[in-house]
Amino acid sequence: MWDYLQHLSFWDWLAFGTLLLILEVFGAGGYLLWIGVAAASVGVLTFAFPDLHWTLQFILFAILSVLTAVLWWRRQRSAAKPSDQPGLNQRGQELYGRIFSLHEAIVSGRGKIKAGDTVWLVVGPDLPAGTAVRVVGQEGVLLKVEAAA
Structure with a gap:
């Protein structure tokens, strides 16, 4: 297991990201989307820098996962505006x-x-x-x- 972790390639990260995005399609509610994007991003970085140490890859994955999720959450929150018809679909x-x-x-x-x-x-x-x-x-x-x- 340790040998596998020490020799992760960009294909491993891209496959992991693809798997997470496929699982997101089946209804994870957005939770796996940003983790999948982070995994694919680490795959691209690993392709660009093939000598990237595996611990740094995992640290980048963790940081990118949190960063993408927080940025999306903040964007969604700022985009939400109160309805101009608050009683819509509330009969009575x-x-x-x-x-x-x-x-x-x-x-x-x-x-x-x-x-x-x-x-x-x-x-x-x-x-x-x-x-x-x-x-x-x-x-x-x-x-x-x-x-x-």
């Missing part, structure tokens, strides 16, 4: 604070409102049909309402 969020009339009375804490062409189940205090209610929250598919002042 756009109804918060709006006032509707009860489509069906709230009995035993449950009733219905009609918002546009959609009927929503609501929870709140018992109120008769036609009462104006304000949407104050959401529990899954149920809207929380209270009587509008």
